[in-house]
Amino acid sequence: MHYPSAYGAAPPGLAFLLDVAAQAAKPGGMNDALPIDPLALHQGLLTIDTHIDIPWPTGPDPFLDGTRKVDLPKMRRGGLSAGCFVAYVPQTARTPASELAAYERATAMLAAIHRLAAGAPGLPARLTVTADEVVRARQDGVLAIIPVVENGFAIGTDLARLARLRALGARYLTLTHNGHNALADSAIPRADLGERAAEHGGLSAFGRAAVAELNRLGMLVDVAHVSRATMLDAAEVSRTPVFSSHSCVAALCPHPRNMENAQLDVLAEVDGLIQITAVSAFLKPHARPEQVTVADFADHIDYAVNRIGIRHVGISSDFDGGGGFSGWNDAGDCPNITAELIRRGYDRAALDLLWGGNFLRLLRVAEAHAA
16 A cells, blocks of 8 residues: 655554555455455545644643643544644633633633644644635645634623633633533533532523624634534524534433433534544443544444535544544544544535534534625
């Protein structure tokens, strides 16, 4: 098998990729219209991982191939064109001081993501805050860095903070993390913070105003981490399609962070999107990373595609935030996902949608509806 020179040495998962190619070469073994080199096909895709955490406040150098699951060398090696890098704010007690600290943390993390986007010699990267900029970065051979924010706690009860986050490039806001905030109820309440199962019954009045402001600013509404009621409220009130940046399918793994069939159906109704993610406990009940495979991950993609159509399904990792399993342990392993999907009969057009086309569509819709 030929490996493009950009990869250097053969990446992890070589035996798996060779096996897929061998099956493709057998008469009738796979879709004969597909190339027999899954790595070459993967290299030609515009691939976007919609949820990547960053170490904070310090961590390994992102410009070196080190212990981070996503750094620029691994993105290059794994053929990952773009990533949504997350300014994550953990939930704490809701006081004016803690809300201000959360906001200051989010803005500082966005500044760190800007520094990541400066790239390094031999590792060109670029801050990209529109869909067209992501496409141009790919055409220019530059890694695309997309800033995002996880947890509406970052704005406290001050809607004006959303405009500042958007000015720093943020393209989506995950409404909650684990724990309720002033915007909405979470899928996982924080008993250690004295929280009840539900506080607002979905979106609060402030949360509805926040969704309207996100629409005005051209930021996507991310319903990963929220309660079922919150997700349904957000889908109803948002003028643009809601999406989940990192979730899996509850029918295959009944975890409170996963989406039930009715939620998947609503995503399709509003033209939204679920990004299937690499968290082992979301893919198989109570599983550890070494107990989960690329086949398990692809099962969730298959289920969602069969249920609501390929237009509404994509791929994310949650790397450096809990994601990773056998066969997709870091960004360098991304071709293994493509290889498994080829094995299952997904063609080039389908892979384009799953790996980034659907997410770019949502970005463009949000941009078109922005004031």
